[in-house]
Amino acid sequence: MSRNLSPAELNTRPLTESVDKAALKAWMVRMRRYPGYSEARPAPRIASGILLSLLALPLLGFWVAVVAGVVTGAFNWEAFSVAGVIVIIPALALVAALTFAALRGLTNYLKGFGQWKRWYLLHQFADANGLEFNVITDPSTMPGTIAAGGYKVTRDDYLVVPTEPGFEYGTVTRHTRTHQIAGSQPWAFIELRTPNVLPQIMLEVKGSKTRNYEFRESQRVALGDEFNKRFKLYAAKGGDAAALTIFSPEVLRTIDQNDHGFNFEVIEDRIVFHSVRLFDLAKPKEHQRVFRLANIVGRRLLANAALSTTAATEDATQALAGLTFDGTLEGGARTKTQMLRTRYSVSGTILGILVILTPIVMLIAGALM
Secondary structure, eight states, X not given: OOGGGOGGGOOOHHHHSOOOHHHHHHHHHHHTTSTTGGGGOHHHHHHHHHHHHHHHHHHHHHHHHHHHHHHHTOSOGGXXXXXXXXXXXXHHHHHHHHHXXXXXXXXXXXXXXXXXXXXXXXXXXXXXXXXXXEEEESSOOOOGGGTTTOSEEEEEEEEEEOSTTOEEEEEEEEEEEETXXXXXXXXXXXXXXXXXXXEEEEEEETTOOOOOOEEOGGGEEOOOHHHHTTEEEEEOTTOHHHHHHHTOHHHHHHHHHHOSSOEEEEEEEEEEEEESSOOOTTSHHHHHHHHHHIIIIIHHHHHHHXXXXXXXXXXXXXXXXTOOOOSOXXXXXXXXXXXXXXXXXXXXXXXXXXXXXXXXXHHHHHHHO
């Protein structure tokens, strides 16, 4: 077993030791010359924090008005008819959800301060364990649902484990743009390389809450009563045999015992674990969790990928022939028969409708209070 795949042998002391301020300052001066590190300047973060706070003010004002009305008795309780209650309760629930999301966003934003110290500690951790720590690879060659729908994909803070079989882990971001309005979606990822090229396969784990596309049910692979309630397995055309070989019952039981919010995707020559629950790379336990997953789950998936059917591998190789994967998504689909086909997301559609209706519902609720 490769030393770097053993979580017990990881040297996590560099993440918890006190930092020499002089050494940190000298390191910062040296690293400012490199791409990506200049983004740690405080002025842009302060400006974006002010804008984020301004977005939260209307929600704060709404709750202040509600509390003041209850405390002072300014509400006209007689106006609360059955119809009024039916409108107000969903409105309050929606505003509560938006408030929670805004507060969580502010909390995550504030964690971004102290970035230089964090990067310094991660470099020290990588050096102590024979790893390589990187900040922003632009563009990334990450394929699959992480890349689909974006115009660019970047790996942000991530580490490379060079020992065999080797893997990478950290944060990958899909950048989207609609009518020149830019957005981004960050994911936590663990990526391993397979010994052969395979059709696209997706294992969705119940409770993972990973943002991905809704796949057509016609591509779903039956897993049997033991696993159908916990997992959904999808495979592109001709990939059923490979999917059942890679995600064998033994592997599914192992994932069920060791998974922590990841979905699993096989695409081209890679196996990618991804989750919307981002890694906190400043914490030793996060690295130990990653190495445990790579050791227990990743190795078994790679072994099964090597045993997958030759026919599926040949089909995938032919479908991918002549294509280049440079992280950009211009033009049509990358492949035809070897890619999963998607359908509209019901939850995404509902969320879009709610966002549009939120101001209207708040106005109606305000009129009834």
